[in-house]
Amino acid sequence: MGLTAMRKNALSKQRIVEAAIEILDNEGESALTFRALATRLATGAGAIYWHVADKNELLSATTEHVVVPAITHSASEPGDAIRAIALGIFDTMDAHPWVGAHLSRAPSQTAILAIIERLGAQLLELEVPEKHLFSAGSALGNYILGVAGQNAANARLLPAGTDRVDFLTAVANEWSQLDADQYPFVRRVARQLAEHDDREQFLAGVDLILDGIANLPR
Amino acid sequence: MGLTAMRKNALSKQRIVEAAIEILDNEGESALTFRALATRLATGAGAIYWHVADKNELLSATTEHVVVPAITHSASEPGDAIRAIALGIFDTMDAHPWVGAHLSRAPSQTAILAIIERLGAQLLELEVPEKHLFSAGSALGNYILGVAGQNAANARLLPAGTDRVDFLTAVANEWSQLDADQYPFVRRVARQLAEHDDREQFLAGVDLILDGIANLPR
DNA sequence: ACCTGAACACCGTTCAAGT
DNA sequence: ACCTGAACACCGTTCAAGT
Numbered sequence: 001m002g003l004t005a006m007r008k009n010a011l012s013k014q015r016i017v018e019a020a021i022e023i024l025d026n027e028g029e030s031a032l033t034f035r036a037l038a039t040r041l042a043t044g045a046g047a048i049y050w051h052v053a054d055k056n057e058l059l060s061a062t063t064e065h066v067v068v069p070a071i072t073h074s075a076s077e078p079g080d081a082i083r084a085i086a087l088g089i090f091d092t093m094d095a096h097p098w099v100g101a102h103l104s105r106a107p108s109q110t111a112i113l114a115i116i117e118r119l120g121a122q123l124l125e126l127e128v129p130e131k132h133l134f135s136a137g138s139a140l141g142n143y144i145l146g147v148a149g150q151n152a153a154n155a156r157l158l159p160a161g162t163d164r165v166d167f168l169t170a171v172a173n174e175w176s177q178l179d180a181d182q183y184p185f186v187r188r189v190a191r192q193l194a195e196h197d198d199r200e201q202f203l204a205g206v207d208l209i210l211d212g213i214a215n216l217p218r
Numbered sequence: 219m220g221l222t223a224m225r226k227n228a229l230s231k232q233r234i235v236e237a238a239i240e241i242l243d244n245e246g247e248s249a250l251t252f253r254a255l256a257t258r259l260a261t262g263a264g265a266i267y268w269h270v271a272d273k274n275e276l277l278s279a280t281t282e283h284v285v286v287p288a289i290t291h292s293a294s295e296p297g298d299a300i301r302a303i304a305l306g307i308f309d310t311m312d313a314h315p316w317v318g319a320h321l322s323r324a325p326s327q328t329a330i331l332a333i334i335e336r337l338g339a340q341l342l343e344l345e346v347p348e349k350h351l352f353s354a355g356s357a358l359g360n361y362i363l364g365v366a367g368q369n370a371a372n373a374r375l376l377p378a379g380t381d382r383v384d385f386l387t388a389v390a391n392e393w394s395q396l397d398a399d400q401y402p403f404v405r406r407v408a409r410q411l412a413e414h415d416d417r418e419q420f421l422a423g424v425d426l427i428l429d430g431i432a433n434l435p436r
Numbered sequence: 437a438c439c440t441g442a443a444c445a446c447c448g449t450t451c452a453a454g455t
Numbered sequence: 456a457c458c459t460g461a462a463c464a465c466c467g468t469t470c471a472a473g474t
Contacts, residue, residue: 133406
């Protein structure tokens, strides 16, 4: 082991990513700047670029760091395993709202590949017909990433410190006062918006897709 | 009609939104700045703020402007109507990649409300049980918005002027060279990635959800 | 009422200079 | 090889001053 490895507090991608996650979790997406990150790491802004190509790579790395461990499942039945993976992602986004934002907009990425692989492996177990494998996997993936994006958007909307239930109740009130001719459906489900459980709702959507997959012609 | 309304070339939200859409379509998301927009409108950057609160409102307005007309359907059967609405959104995102980006990350919005309403009205026609109305609607909506986000991300990824098929073929090649133990599913569907038709794929996902909805206990 | 455009308070990123 | 921090080239947004 050379001197390099022994240097105390040496910068590394690992340390940078962990510091970035702390900022994202504690102060929100908008607080993560290279300047703030450099300050926290007691270094110059430019130093970070030695270890990380740019901000996109930084966000991808933080996302992978929290998502990949969250999608290892331990269910024996493929349907349960898919539900467990989906919930793992959901709970991660709940704990780290910035994950949803990045997942739903950033390209390629190890994280998305890992998600597709975990979900897809279970589709293989389910013996989904070969020609439907890809579309079944992408339907599940797109649904989950769609929820990710909307959750992140909602988190951004919710003024810091506002109670979630109060907020939803307020939105539900707006919905129920919309024009009855133009918005019959939205008015009708307004109360369910206020009362619904995000997590259950999310799972219900996964189940709809799983049911559709189970009914695929073989 | 007063003098105000007669002034030639007077700025208006309408004119601003149309100019913004032109920039977004011709030069991409990153080209839409208040300075560029002001230059195109032959005015000062600050003038825009008299008509539009901020950039978020501007993007919401442009999104509504292209999405809302795209989701009026003309099908008699509810399932067909839902497919038509979904395809309307899909084709809009295809023509205006920036729509997907904003739809999948921005909050509230008339556009999202309109989408939910159009989809939901068809669920009422399908006589989906009351207690499943909300989750069925949000499953459809989240899936569609998920695709929106991923499509936008892909469009961003694709270097300007690159052929889509070439690009997908290249990604498929990467996928098929991944570790066989770690990525069995991704390797297996790599070829389908290169050959798939985005639009068909998208519809297949809608159909999976519709099938799940049709099977809901009553 | 509406428009102008300079100014403010930021960004991400680069790069010459250090160790 | 790795770090420093000033500098560059931008942003969105504000606001005093104009018409």
